[in-house]
Amino acid sequence: MVNLLRLLWLIILLLDLFITKSMAAFVPTSRYYQGSVIIGNKMYFLGGIVNSGKGTNSLFYLDVSLPFNSANPKWTDLTSVAPIPVNSAFAPPCVGGSNKATIFLFEHHKTNNDNSTTIVTFTFDSTTQKWSTPTTTGAPQTREDMKAVIDKNGKIYINGGFEPYKTQKSYNSTFIFDSSSLSWTNGSNAPIIRSAYTATLLSNGLIVYIGGTNDDPSPEINMNLISIYNTNNGTWSLMNATGDPIMARQSYAAVLNKNGFIVIYGGAANNYTVAPNPALATLDTNSMPYKWSAKQFNSVYAPPPLAYHSAQLVGDYMIIAFGAGLLNAKFDLATAPNNNIFILDTSNYTWVSSINNVSTLIVNPSGPSNPNPTTSNSSDNNSSHITIPLIAGLGSAFIIIASIIGIVFWYRKRRLHYIATPGTNTRE
Template sequence: MAHLGHSIAMHNNRLYFFGGIKIDPIENTANSTNDLFYLDLSVKFNLDSKEGLPWVDLTNKSGIPVKSSWSTVSLGGENSSTFYLIGGTMKDFYTSEDVNDTVIYAYDLETGLWSIPDLIVIDKDSNEIDLTKESTLQQRDYIQRVVGAQSVHDELGTIYVFGGTQGPNANVNFGDLIIFDSKQMIWDIYNGGEFLHTRVGFTATLLSNGIIIYIGGLLDDLGNSGNLTLVEMNHIWTFDTSTHKWVLEMAEGESTSGRYHHTSVLTFDGLIIVYGGINTAKHAASPDIVVLDTIVYPLQWIVPDVDETNKPASRALHSAVSVGTYMLIAFGNLTSKTSPPSTPVSDIHILDITNYKWITEYYPRSPSIFSTPNVGFSFGIQLCSQKNPRKYVPSHHTRGPDI
């Protein structure tokens, strides 16, 4: 069944799917879910096989405690054994009423149990730890501000959450950056909206040198006017996780059209593949695939020559993950060049990123070259770094204000 607004995350050779809005075309219904299932990437499979794909459903045993959609999920905790589901819309499983008592849930991969972690909040005005501010995370603005945010995580268990909006139909958007130490349980709120503006529908990619690259999406120059415009694709905002400084990089290369609700994945050789999305007319972004080369400086946009054989229909609001020499895309809403997205789907497609051919056969790879995924749902999602040597270093002439 088709899903939108879900979250995905990788652990070892399992691609986990969390929540989302389940679309039933027969009943003509769309409902948030507490689904938890994964695609087993340790085994070979064929997309055309009658046996189906190696899905494993954990919902009955370990379903999310609430109906969840538009959240972001990152891996952290001791031994990187916990998924943290952050923000989004959370509704009571039985009544469908809004759940406002937490901004985060933790899923223990070893026990299969969910919990609400106790957090230490750092006041973003005084920059001091305030143990009395437990109620801060229960306030509506802090819960809604991460609806559709993007998160990435590093190998030390630090999770960086940026952007998002107050709700699917709200005009209140955010440019804050949250730095969450998932081992010390410290929730540190930075304010970056003064120079980054607010942003939704973008993607985030953490490179191996600790620099986060933000691509595309919509921004509101005036803060919360609701007047959203496409981010120019050659305007690449980056955040250095070691210095906590923002840098605006100007990418060069081939011309690429602005887009949102797309996905971005980092390949084993330092390329970022951007797939799908829509423009401000809500028509399909063109071309489907553009690539940002992070090995060179300045950063370069490339439009690869993609084989049309087995090419899937264009889409937005989908998921994507880089696995060795493959990019897998999942679900989403089909798009066209003349009309808004209108057809939710539940399919999987595989791109061989060594030759840009769409293939139907998947062969498992070593867990060491699995990357963390990215979801291009309505307001944004997550990605993580892969180990690869890189030549790119941030410039200094376009540096933004220190945080």
């Protein structure tokens, strides 16, 4: 009888440990050069360089249909059930497919141990939570550190980028991927070589390319020299923007707000040693030529200088995530890590701590409703994850399981009530 009681007590302790671990909220580690996209009400984050200096296969999301604050966002990790097929970074994702529920990820890796000479396309179906590697035709030479933009016809445009293996140079070539036929074609060359830039699709079918680097001795490109690709006829043009002076930069983030303003934040200059000014600015695409406007701010909710971060627009809110901070004249994840998000209200350009009026944040009301996976506390590597399914028992088995669970929660309540626990207060 004594041994049976000891065994029962051991089972209670093990279950208590499992429940405690399962109840712990998933918090992603600091990272930079991750990808991010929005499907429906979920903002997905893919891969990125982590503290080890390597890419990661992690996939997680933030449900923006629920109220959240920048200090404690409710993350949901999918890595245990849907890891990216390779450790990914510098790879642009894009949302497409017939129901706009598929993530296309354009990688420069075949596997974790094998680099590719051509762009590798991975797809993630957010309804089934499955990755696949479709067979494509005409895949161009591999690139990284570029952006992918999709038009209303399901064609994805990629310009320039950095060739990481042979030449280690940036380019101005244009690649067009038909997400329906899974085929690549070549477009015309852009007027300026770019990588680490931003690309923004306007409602009139124009893609606006700003900033970045072209690998010259003074690498950052003048922010007034804007390349514009017309998806309607496949032609390029070059515009000289006007307005406030905006310091050149690379590895920054941009979104398009509902008023037709491209909102930019952060970035780095002078070989990633300087935070460019102003940190926050807008480009009015309603005027001809486009016009820059610097935005000043002073808020406890504002982000620090950041580079390599990502941004998405949810309603009026620009949500900035991850990236590396500036410390001792260097943007470095090791010395200035960031696993936080920051929220900018683009209707008045003020930084806020939370979003509460979620009814206005429906990004794609006609899109699918994704399954709700179990929130896990997984790492960013290929580690093992424990999944215990719910087993519906009958008779005495059900009674025993229910009794043990009841004892566990009684034990936890008793322990918490009576026992005081001392507290402790680059490219690749």
